[in-house]
Amino acid sequence: MAEHYEVIIRSISAFIILLLGSRLLGKQTISQMNNFNFIAAISIGAITANLCFNTRVKIPDLILAYVIFILTVYFISYVSLKSRKARKFLAGNPTVVVQNGKILENNMKKMHYTIDYLNQQLREKDVFNINEVLFALLEPNGTISVVKKPQFRPVTIQDLHLKYTKEGMLPIELIMDGKIVDKNIIENGLSYSWLESEIQNRGLKISDIVYAVLLSDKELYIDCYNDYIHSPIDAE
Incomplete structure (x- = not known):
């Protein structure tokens, strides 16, 4: 019965420190899963899971490991914020997969990226015909950015030469x-x-x-x- 109480206490402690850690690291670690953020999230999750269920390891030791890891990730994120080279090294660069309407097979092979997945991500961008695409870039976080050919782009207020107010506000x-x-x-x-x-x-x-x-x-x-x-x- 004592072990059950220990697991309850450890689980609550794990939730609290995980919440505090995510607040410290900021929204980018949660929302944009590039290589660095993926490794950080997996490692933090593993440490937290051990804190919950691995009763053979002392709580202070796991909390110390968690704090050290969080501070390391925070420091690396801070360095990335200040240095573009560090940012590119950790997160990687976007890869062009469609250029001037042509699929770049060599770039896709380097990224182990398939035509099927390209079509899937294009459909998620409401592009069902690949001939509408002028440029497509595979971003470091796995999403795709698309620039359509001019004839397939939606009409804007500027195209229609209509008057519009430049000032706006958030709801x-x-x-x-x-x-x-x-x-x-x-x-x-x-x-x-x-x-x-x-x-x-x-x-x-x-x-x-x-x-x-x-x-x-x-x-x-x-x-x-x-x-x-x-x-x-x-x-x-």
Whole structure:
């Protein structure tokens, strides 16, 4: 029974230090899995797993190993931030797999990259015909970047010579789970009276609202707890 309690304590400790480590290393390690980040994630996971279940190894020893590894990864990430050469050495360079509409088979062989996988990643970019591609680059994190030929690119406002406003803003969340987000109201120079007026004009109360956001076009979007949908779709 004592071993069960030890596993529980070790698992909680592992979760806490893993959370702290991920916060220290930043979002890039989580989101962009290049070679360096992949090795770091695997190693950190192995140390954390041992902390949870390997009761033969003392907790302080594993925590020390974890801290040393996290600090090493953090230091290397810092060096990469300051040095482009270090960044390229650790993460690698993008590889051109399509140039001027032609597939570069030699580059693909070097990366062990197949035509099937190229087509799959192009479809993920909404490119179903390879003749639409002008350039395609395989990024260090395994994703593909695509430049379409001019005739296949979507029309823009600039192409149509239409007037547009250059200034924009990020959406501002005003209500979350029936509560006003005071910080966003104050920081963006909005007023409570304006928000209450907008809500009353729609015949609602703040407690009725699960989510309200001021969109980039300055339109207020509101979603209520009761959506009045008689047959909501619940299939996954």
